[in-house]
Amino acid sequence: MVGIREVAEVAGVSMSTVSQVVSGNRPVSAATRARVEAAITHLGYRAHPGASQLRGGRTGTIALIVPTLENPFYPLVAAGMQDVLVPRDILLTVTDASGMDRSTNAIHRLLSRRVDAMVAAPFGIPAAGLAELHDAGIPFVTLGEEPPGGGDYVHSDDVRGARAVTEHLIARGRRRIAFLGGEESVIPTQQRLEGYRAALQAAGLPLRDDDVVFTEYTRQGGRDGAALLLERDERPDAIVAANDLIAIGVLDVTRARGLRVPEDVALTGYDDIDAASLVSPPLTTIENPAREIGRACARLLLERLDGDVTEVTRAVALSNRLVVRDST
Amino acid sequence: MVGIREVAEVAGVSMSTVSQVVSGNRPVSAATRARVEAAITHLGYRAHPGASQLRGGRTGTIALIVPTLENPFYPLVAAGMQDVLVPRDILLTVTDASGMDRSTNAIHRLLSRRVDAMVAAPFGIPAAGLAELHDAGIPFVTLGEEPPGGGDYVHSDDVRGARAVTEHLIARGRRRIAFLGGEESVIPTQQRLEGYRAALQAAGLPLRDDDVVFTEYTRQGGRDGAALLLERDERPDAIVAANDLIAIGVLDVTRARGLRVPEDVALTGYDDIDAASLVSPPLTTIENPAREIGRACARLLLERLDGDVTEVTRAVALSNRLVVRDST
DNA sequence: CTGAAAGCGCTTACAG
DNA sequence: CTGAAAGCGCTTACAG
Numbered sequence: 078m079v080g081i082r083e084v085a086e087v088a089g090v091s092m093s094t095v096s097q098v099v100s101g102n103r104p105v106s107a108a109t110r111a112r113v114e115a116a117i118t119h120l121g122y123r124a125h126p127g128a129s130q131l132r133g134g135r136t137g138t139i140a141l142i143v144p145t146l147e148n149p150f151y152p153l154v155a156a157g158m159q160d161v162l163v164p165r166d167i168l169l170t171v172t173d174a175s176g177m178d179r180s181t182n183a184i185h186r187l188l189s190r191r192v193d194a195m196v197a198a199p200f201g202i203p204a205a206g207l208a209e210l211h212d213a214g215i216p217f218v219t220l221g222e223e224p225p226g227g228g229d230y231v232h233s234d235d236v237r238g239a240r241a242v243t244e245h246l247i248a249r250g251r252r253r254i255a256f257l258g259g260e261e262s263v264i265p266t267q268q269r270l271e272g273y274r275a276a277l278q279a280a281g282l283p284l285r286d287d288d289v290v291f292t293e294y295t296r297q298g299g300r301d302g303a304a305l306l307l308e309r310d311e312r313p314d315a316i317v318a319a320n321d322l323i324a325i326g327v328l329d330v331t332r333a334r335g336l337r338v339p340e341d342v343a344l345t346g347y348d349d350i351d352a353a354s355l356v357s358p359p360l361t362t363i364e365n366p367a368r369e370i371g372r373a374c375a376r377l378l379l380e381r382l383d384g385d386v387t388e389v390t391r392a393v394a395l396s397n398r399l400v401v402r403d404s405t
Numbered sequence: 406m407v408g409i410r411e412v413a414e415v416a417g418v419s420m421s422t423v424s425q426v427v428s429g430n431r432p433v434s435a436a437t438r439a440r441v442e443a444a445i446t447h448l449g450y451r452a453h454p455g456a457s458q459l460r461g462g463r464t465g466t467i468a469l470i471v472p473t474l475e476n477p478f479y480p481l482v483a484a485g486m487q488d489v490l491v492p493r494d495i496l497l498t499v500t501d502a503s504g505m506d507r508s509t510n511a512i513h514r515l516l517s518r519r520v521d522a523m524v525a526a527p528f529g530i531p532a533a534g535l536a537e538l539h540d541a542g543i544p545f546v547t548l549g550e551e552p553p554g555g556g557d558y559v560h561s562d563d564v565r566g567a568r569a570v571t572e573h574l575i576a577r578g579r580r581r582i583a584f585l586g587g588e589e590s591v592i593p594t595q596q597r598l599e600g601y602r603a604a605l606q607a608a609g610l611p612l613r614d615d616d617v618v619f620t621e622y623t624r625q626g627g628r629d630g631a632a633l634l635l636e637r638d639e640r641p642d643a644i645v646a647a648n649d650l651i652a653i654g655v656l657d658v659t660r661a662r663g664l665r666v667p668e669d670v671a672l673t674g675y676d677d678i679d680a681a682s683l684v685s686p687p688l689t690t691i692e693n694p695a696r697e698i699g700r701a702c703a704r705l706l707l708e709r710l711d712g713d714v715t716e717v718t719r720a721v722a723l724s725n726r727l728v729v730r731d732s733t
Numbered sequence: 734c735t736g737a738a739a740g741c742g743c744t745t746a747c748a749g
Numbered sequence: 750c751t752g753a754a755a756g757c758g759c760t761t762a763c764a765g
Contacts, residue, residue, distance in 0.1 A: 080742055091752045103745095106750060121515045127458030128742035131757045136455065137518075138498075145484075152480040156501045163500075168518055169468070170498045172491075173484050189451045190465070190496055231663075325683060341740060351477070355653065357685030408758055419736045424760060431761095434734060456758035459741045 079120045089117040099124060116324020130191075138168045139378060142197040146173040148294070148322065149350045150367050151198075154220070158196070165379065167193070174202075188213050194378040199224055200263045216381035218374045220262030223390060229381070231373045233395040235265050239272025239317065240365040241399045243347045245361065247280045247316045249405055251343055254282070255313035257302040257323055259294035266291070269319050269347065288313060292323065299326020307334065307342070314342060315405070321353045322344035324360055324404075343405045358403035362380045366395050407448045416444035427452060458519075466496040467706060468515045470525040474501040477678055478695050479526075482548070485699020486524070493707065495521070502530075514542050522706040525554055544709035546702045550592035551718060557709070561699045561723045563593050566691040567600025567645065569727045570673045573689065574643045575608045577733055579671055582610070583641035585630040585651055587622035594619070597647050597675065616641060620651065627654020635662065635670070642670060643733070649674035649681045652688050652732075671733045686731035697723050 081099075085092045090109060097103045098113040105113070116122070130136050141158060143151035155171050162169050174183045184206040187195060194216040201209070207224055210217055221228045238252050246254050247396065256273045258266040277284055290305055292298035299318060306313055307330060318324035324346035338344050338358055346353050346362035353360040363369065373393045380386050409427075413420045418437060425431045426441040433441075444450070458464050466635050469486060471479035478668040483499050490497050498520065502511045512534045515523060522544040527535070530615065535552060538545055547558045574582050584601045586594045606610055618633055620626035627646060634641055635658060644653035652674035659666050665670050666686055674681050674690035701721045 078742095082742080092742090093744080093752060093754095097751090104750065109750080122502050123519075124458070125742050126518055127455045127464065128757090129744075130455030131453070131459055131742080131759085132744040134757090138496075146480040149475075149480070149483070152474040152477070152483075154476040155499065157503055163514075166514065168466075168498050169500075170496045171483065172497075173487055186491075186494065190454055191451075256762090285734080351475075352680055352683050355680045356683045406758095410758080420758090421736060421738095421760080422734090425735090437734080444738065453758050457760075459743085459758080460760040462741090559752080571739090 078378070079122050080125065081122070084113065084116045084122050085119055087120060087160050107222045134195050135382075136191050137166065138170055138190070138192045139323065139375070140170045140172060140192040140195045142172045142174050142183050142195065142202075143375075144198050144200055145175045146171070147175075149352075150348055150365065153367035154371035154374070157368035157373075158375040159371075160368070161372050161375035161379065184210055188215075194218075194382060196220065196374045196378065200260070218377050220374070223392065227390045229372050229377045229391045229393075231377065231393045231395070232265070233365050233370065233397045235268035236272040236275070237321075238347065238365070238397045238399075239269035240276045241271045241272075242347070242361070242363055243276035243317055244280070245401065246278060246317065246343055246345065246405060247282070247397055249315075249339075249343060251315035252282060252319060253288070253311070253313045254315040255288040255290065255306050256317045256319070257299065257306065257327065258289070258291045258319040259298065259323065259379075261291040266319055269317075273317050294320050294322060296322045296326040296329070300329050301325035301326075303327040303330035307331070307336065310341065315339075316342060316344050318344065318346050321348045321350045321360060321362055324362070325352060325356055328356055339403070339405050347405060349400055353400075354402065361402045361405040362400050363397050364400050365397055369395050406453075407450050408453065408696075409450070411448055412441065412444045412450050415448060416441045452479070455725065463521050463710075464519050464554065465494065466498055466518070466520045467703070468498050468500060468520040468523045469702075470502050470511050470515070470523065470530075471499045472526050473503040475503075477674060478693070481695035482524075482699035482702070485696035485700075485701075486703040487699050488696070489703035489707065504679070512538055522546075522704045522710060524548065524706065544706050546705050548698065548702070551720065555718045557705045557719045557721075559698050559721045559723070560593070560694050561698065561725045563596035564600040564603070565728075566602045566675065566693075566725045567597035567647075567720050569600075569647055570675070570689070570691055571601045571604035572608070573727055573729065574645070574671055574673065574733060575604060575610070577643075577667075577671060579643035580610060581616070581641045582643040582645060583616040583618065583634050584645045584647070585627065585634065585655065586619045586647040587626065589619040589652065594647055597645075601645050622648050622650060624650050624654040627651035628657050629654075631655040631658035635659070635664065635687070640670065643667075644670060644672050646672065646674050649676045649678050649688060649690055652690070653680060653684055656684055667731070673733060677728055681728075682690070689730045689733040690728050691725050692728050693725055694723050 081092050081095045084095045095113055097105050098110050140405055141155055143384045196218040198220040221232045223230045290302045292302035324344055327344055346360040349362045349364040353362045409420050409423045412423045423441055425433050427440050469483055487497055500511045524546045526548040549560050551558045618630045620630035652672055655672055664670055674688040677690045677692040681690045
């Protein structure tokens with residue numbers, strides 16, 4: 078392998094000078110620089126990341142931990158992060174935490190690898206994992222909710238989105254609107270529920286406890302929840318699902334029962350994943366800007382890494398918008 | 406930071422011994438091992454990856470380059486790779502090459518980072534990129550087709566899959582079956598066409614040139630191809646689409662023309678992406694095991710890295726299976 | 734089974 | 750603006 082030494086020899090300068098040219102950490106005369114650069118090109122020199130890391134401290138790697146890679150929302154977050162990271166020549170490593178017994182393992186593993194920073198969806202990350210992250214003292218951003226103890230986070234305005242979608246149903250004449258959430262404990266569920274409630278309240282519609290059902294953020298979760306909601310005597314005339322996958326599960330049930338959407342029951346999703354426009358009928362939903370969210374995460378991290386941030390917590394709220402399709 | 410030196414002090418042994426305990430590269434007495442392990446736990450020691458890398462040579466990182474993260478097939482490949490890589494404590498870095506002018510940049514960048522191995526979808530990777538990869542001498546695997554010049558690759562058995570889906574249509578009584586392929590030049594297209602032909606031939610059905618149309622592997626490609634096939638006087642009574650996205654494009658056209666699927670024309674896809682079961686009618690298709698493909702890629706790489714492989718080229722063909730739904 | 738020492742390829746004070 | 754030298758935290762021959 079060709080190293081800094083070979084380059085220095087060919088260029089007729091010291092190893093320090095080669096290092097300065099590569100890193101730009103101190104001024105080098107134009108003539109010297111040109112000679113060094115010529116030698117680098119000629120020899121095909123590539124810095125050894127391990128060596129730089131050992132001295133410089135940083136690995137140039139940022140990690141993303143997601144609950145699952147099967148929900149297409151998360152790969153898009155990864156793509157957004159890359160939009161920002163690639164120009165800075167930072168590597169992104171993505172971990173699907175669903176396979177590991179506990180995401181704590183993922184955090185631990187990534188910390189051992191000395192990643193420079195991390196973004197994680199906090200859902201299901203046990204407190205111990207978050208604590209370890211805190212102790213490590215590296216910049217990190219959470220997705221969707223503020224980490225306990227404070228820290229940067231990025232979310233789209235869930236209260237507003239859920240409110241918009243519910244108001245849309247009310248405007249369409251629906252009166253008995255149910256809410257089908259994912260896991261009750263996570264903040265996005267709570268905020269979407271809050272938006273739903275706010276819309277009903279503003280319209281003077283009653284809030285009924287049994288119109289709110291919690292399940293999982295999956296297609297199967299949607300099936301389970303829909304089974305509950307739709308077997309009642311007094312069926313809702315609309316369902317606000319907390320994400321598209323849940324809504325798609327609801328469609329499975331309406332189809333099986335011969336219910337027409339939207340005639341018998343109107344339905345809305347959340348996120349606007351590709352599938353939302355492919356199902357039949359295509360879903361009215363809230364566009365959740367996954368890629369933008371990824372970009373924002375990466376930017377927050379980079380600012381911390383660049384050291385010009387003093388605030389403990391910064392929140393980035395991205396706006397979302399209603400996409401009306403045939404399911405309402 | 407606590408390093409090997411601190412651990413050695415606390416355990417009352419030399420730094421070498423600590424290193425041996427951590428790496429397992431040479432036998433250590435049980436008593437010593439226990440003392441060292443206690444010290445490691447007590448101090449919370451984590452090896453510095455940069456230092457190990459500088460000596461040991463490997464970064465413990467494997468890269469995956471995909472044409473896009475927006476096609477849900479690829480994130481699943483990534484998830485499959487992780488299934489295999491995580492237990493070996495190897496990091497996966499995923500690059501979406503769509504953003505970069507040329508994937509060559511991605512390859513170059515990853516090589517600079519000294520990733521230990523790489524898997525890439527060869528579609529659209531220019532020869533220069535592949536050549537650089539070859540020169541780097543690191544193990545790599547391609548997706549779907551053999552890399553020019555030879556090397557490991559993983560694909561599902563496309564001939565067999567396409568044959569199965571075509572035989573299924575014949576069994577359903579279809580006689581005039583068209584093939585709607587993606588780009589003619591890529592191997593998967595050629596193999597799926599071969600399977601389709603084999604099925605017709607075995608059934609004694611004629612092969613007509615004008616029943617074979619090539620387009621792009623996209624929804625729009627499907628629309629374009631369907632427009633050609635369905636405007637003829639003698640319409641086919643079935644269409645074998647070379648992937649699900651194409652089939653979904655066909656559905657757009659049948660819907661617009663008031664043709665019923667499967668009554669007027671039966672339709673099959675390929676891949677079984679989520680959307681295949683979401684469209685109406687849901688598609689009969691061939692399940693292309695993305696996650697399994699990812700696992701196989703990782704295993705091939707690991708075997709090379711472990712050094713017990715001498716063959717230049719190894720091909721892994723994964724079996725796929727017919728999924729029958731309402732479109733046939 | 735264990736230790737002392739060299740060295741992996743860089744970066745960064747320290748000098749000039 | 751440039752160079753010589755120390756050292757980052759490990760691993761691995763080399764000895765014993």
